[in-house]
Amino acid sequence: MTTYNYKHLYYFWAVAKEGGMSRAAERLGMAVQTISTQVRELERSLGHQLLKPAGRNVALTAAGEAAFAQAEQIFQLGEKLPDVLSAITASPKVVLRVGISDGLPKVAIPRLLAPALSHGNLRLECHDGEFADLLADLALHRLDLILADRPAPANDNVRVYSHTLGHSPLQWFGLPHWAKKWDDAPGQGPATLPLLLPTAHSEVRLRINHWMERNHILPNIVGEFEDSALLTTFAATGMGIFPAPALVRSELTERHGFVWLGECDGVDEQFFLIGSERKVMHPLVKEVLEAGVLI
Numbered sequence: 210m211t212t213y214n215y216k217h218l219y220y221f222w223a224v225a226k227e228g229g230m231s232r233a234a235e236r237l238g239m240a241v242q243t244i245s246t247q248v249r250e251l252e253r254s255l256g257h258q259l260l261k262p263a264g265r266n267v268a269l270t271a272a273g274e275a276a277f278a279q280a281e282q283i284f285q286l287g288e289k290l291p292d293v294l295s296a297i298t299a300s301p302k303v304v305l306r307v308g309i310s311d312g313l314p315k316v317a318i319p320r321l322l323a324p325a326l327s328h329g330n331l332r333l334e335c336h337d338g339e340f341a342d343l344l345a346d347l348a349l350h351r352l353d354l355i356l357a358d359r360p361a362p363a364n365d366n367v368r369v370y371s372h373t374l375g376h377s378p379l380q381w382f383g384l385p386h387w388a389k390k391w392d393d394a395p396g397q398g399p400a401t402l403p404l405l406l407p408t409a410h411s412e413v414r415l416r417i418n419h420w421m422e423r424n425h426i427l428p429n430i431v432g433e434f435e436d437s438a439l440l441t442t443f444a445a446t447g448m449g450i451f452p453a454p455a456l457v458r459s460e461l462t463e464r465h466g467f468v469w470l471g472e473c474d475g476v477d478e479q480f481f482l483i484g485s486e487r488k489v490m491h492p493l494v495k496e497v498l499e500a501g502v503l504i
Contacts, residue, residue: 215283217251220244221259222280225273226349229266288350289489302332305493308343309335310357312411314478315438316457316465321356321374321480324500325493337436340410344369347483353491355483358412368486372498375480379413379473382461383450391450391470398471399424403431403449405440416476417452441465454478 224233224244234241252259259273269277292303305325309318318335319326326333336343336352340359346352348367355361360371381398383391391398399421406428407414421428431449434440444451445465452473453461461467484494 213251213254214247217247217254218276218280219284220247221251221273222277222284224248224260224267225269225277225280285350285487286489289487289491292491303328303330303493304332304334305491306334306351306353307336308346308352308355309337310340310343310355310359311337311436312340312407312413313356313358313437313480314453314457316441316460317377317454317478317480318356320456321482322497324496328493328496331493344483347485350485353484354494354497357481357483358479360481361483369483370486372482372484373479374482374497376477377454377456377480379417379452379476379478380455380458381450381470381473382453382458382467383444383470384447384466385468386447387450388468388470397426398450399428399473400426402429404428405432405434405444405449405451406430407437407440407452408433408435410435413452413476413478417473420473420476452476 220233220237223237224230227233227236230241230244230248234244237244248260255272255276257272257276258270259276260267261270261273262268307318307322309315315337322333325331336346338346340355340357343352343355343357344361344367347355347369356374360373361367361369381391383402387402390402394401406417409415432440432443434443440451441453441461443449444467450470454477456478458469462469482494482497484490484498
């Protein structure tokens with residue numbers, strides 16, 4: 210029976226996850242030479258080469274692919290052990306690390322996470338960023354889930370799932386002084402008023418563009434924003450009107466002083482939860498999923 214050191218296996222797993230010795234050494238706080246030596250010890254004990262050069266980085270051999278698949282299961286379970294024990298023993302805090310796609314309306318996040326937020330011992334960590342960057346962090350288990358406006362793209366190298374949380378009709382909002390101008394142009398408000406819109410990186414922007422084309426609207430776009438919170442901030446200055454899902458209507462009107470202007474008929478904002486496929490699912494992610502469609 211072949212014996213090997215699990216610490217050496219962990220170093221190999223870290224190198225494979227990070228794609229190189231230097232990044233693995235940085236992640237583990239160790240010297241590159243130390244990491245390299247430990248991986249070579251593992252290869253000697255197993256009798257197979259696991260890594261091969263790939264430019265400045267390394268790639269997995271066929272044997273390395275098989276070893277990595279086993280190591281992934283072992284260390285994923287090990288990483289989640291503290292969370293599992295915390296949930297069982299009601300420890301002071303259960304950490305939930307959430308990635309939020311930058312185009313998603315920020316005021317909608319508490320509603321989407323409502324099942325998890327009711328947990329009395331929650332410590333929530335939210336990370337806002339580009340969709341591709343968040344997917345990379347999810348693959349490295351730096352995040353427990355992602356909230357986004359689109360499902361994850363198909364990728365044989367990354368085992369994730371996309372769960373539809375629901376959708377919400379898009380509506381137009383603005384400060385009160387825009388309401389009269391909207392009413393003075395029935396059905397043509399978005400054509401006569403300055404618009405603040407999400408940039409094309411947002412999934413909903415394409416649907417808004419199609420809506421304006423169908424309604425023969427030539428928009429006066431005065432601002433485009435990747436971050437929805439920044440869009441709302443500029444809308445609060447009176448710069449223009451903006452679209453937002455009906456889901457957050459009460460938050461916008463009651464807390465932020467905006468007024469509802471009208472519908473963006475036939476256009477919905479979509480919401481997805483993206484998680485990584487693990488042997489043991491984070492208990493709070495499971496609660497959000499089991500709540501079903503939220504909208």
